[in-house]
Amino acid sequence: MLWSDAIKALAAQTLVDGPDFEVKNFAAADLLSDILATSKEDFVILTGQTSPQAIRTAVAVGALGVIIVRGKQVLPESINVARNYGIPLAATQLKMFESCVTLGGLLWSSPSSKN
Amino acid sequence: MEFSFVEELVHRLKVFQAMATNVVTVSPENSLRDAQITMREARVSGIPVVKDNIMVGIVTIEDIIQALDHGYIEEPIDRWMTRDVVTVEPNWPLSRAMSILDRTRFGRLPVLDEDGRLCGVITPESILRALLTELNRLLARDEKSEVTIETLESEALRLRFEIEAGDYDRAGLASVQLKRELASRGVEPALQRRVAIATHEAETNLIIHSTSGGTIIADLEPESIRLTVTDDGPGIDDIEQAMQPGYSTASDFIRSLGFGAGMGLPNIKRCADHFEFKSKPGLGTRLNLRFDLKPRSATGQVQPADAIPSL
Structure with a gap:
């Protein structure tokens, strides 16, 4: 699916914009340690962590974008880091589980990105 | 136990980073009257008593009030000061000094180095100043390592x-x-x-x-x-x-x-x-x-x- 499809499905607010791209997978975790241990490719991170550290972790593991769940207030500093490293950032009001269910439904119904 | 950011901060900061170093002192031969005047001028409520660079006691505003009440304000400090002073060391975590302040309800804790020399005083004001300075430093840092x-x-x-x-x-x-x-x-x-x-x-x-x-x-x-x-x-x-x-x-x-x-x-x-x-x-x-x-x-x-x- 496209990043823009994910944003639309989650009714997420875009905080840092960029050119649209294909998402093949998602990594959902609040533990940055878990995110650092993932071996996924072409993926977007779903997390409840709003700190600049979370964004840097996303950069380190080569995530294509970050979506912050549970309607948490994102620190301006985090938005700056995302902009600085060119990583798209969005925030949704949906809880982690609801976000995963929504995206899973989309991801696995679309034949092009079945994994 | 849950640690707040400030708790983590006071654990990380050392006593010497949070103490006041411009400490006013008196010597044991001075009178309590001298101590009273020094306290008023320096706007402090307690003064370490120092002899040959070594702290030998402390005199506080309560001692002065007692002295005024009982008419011995002109007597030497040596006779009336508190000798058994609770002190802290410069390399202790600040949290340790804070829990002593909290437990004893003292207004100040002299900081002594290993030779017993007075190098500063910890007070609630000095702690607050150190915390604000540290928070400012953390907030002002930019995205550079x-x-x-x-x-x-x-x-x-x-x-x-x-x-x-x-x-x-x-x-x-x-x-x-x-x-x-x-x-x-x-x-x-x-x-x-x-x-x-x-x-x-x-x-x-x-x-x-x-x-x-x-x-x-x-x-x-x-x-x-x-x-x-x-x-x-x-x-x-x-x-x-x-x-x-x-x-x-x-x-x-x-x-x-x-x-x-x-x-x-x-x-x-x-x-x-x-x-x-x-x-x-x-x-x-x-x-x-x-x-x-x-x-x-x-x-x-x-x-x-x-x-x-x-x-």
Whole structure:
């Protein structure tokens, strides 16, 4: 699916914009340690962590974008880091589980990105 | 127990960083009247009594009130001062001094060095000032880490990152800066990612566990990238245990930031082509990593690790 499809499905607010791209997978975790241990490719991170550290972790593991769940207030500093490293950032009001269910439904119904 | 940010801060700050150093003192031969005048002029409620640079007692506003009440205000301080003074040491964590203040309800704690010389005083005001200064410093820092770049004789490029202990705010900064540097030099993305993950784990370890921070050196050589991570303490007792996925000694505060899940070392090992880890309690820890520029598999991608619960 496209990043823009994910944003639309989650009714997420875009905080840092960029050119649209294909998402093949998602990594959902609040533990940055878990995110650092993932071996996924072409993926977007779903997390409840709003700190600049979370964004840097996303950069380190080569995530294509970050979506912050549970309607948490994102620190301006985090938005700056995302902009600085060119990583798209969005925030949704949906809880982690609801976000995963929504995206899973989309991801696995679309034949092009079945994994 | 849950640790708030301020609790973590007062644990990290040392007494000498939070004490007032321009301390007004009196000598034991002075009269209590002299002490009263000095206190009024300096606007303090207690004064250390010092003889030959050594603190011999303390006189407080309560002593002065008693002296005025009972008519001995002109007598020497020596006769009426408190000799059994609760003191603190400059290298104690500030939290320790704060709990003494809290328990004793004293208004001040003299700070004595190992020779008994007075080097400062801890008061609620000095603590507040130190906390505000530290918060300001943390907020004012920008997105830069202490990185130096030099070219070695072997023509390898050396990046050196100094990592501060307890500097959670900047966790991951060395990692993303190194990754950016690798990208600008045309290192392939999968290798960039492996190096960045290992660096991230290593710098987080230094921030959380090292006594006084540490150094990450990245040497960009023609055939490989070498990472050397060093600190001088506290060192690890049981290396085998530290290598166990999920084993961690991190506090709840650190876990609340999303770190400290105990997967750092196994994750570093997974990413590197060569992994060497040495540690001795009391001496420190040294990590030598090598990443080969030729991909280790057909794709060169990060391999899923059997030992690590992966997303």
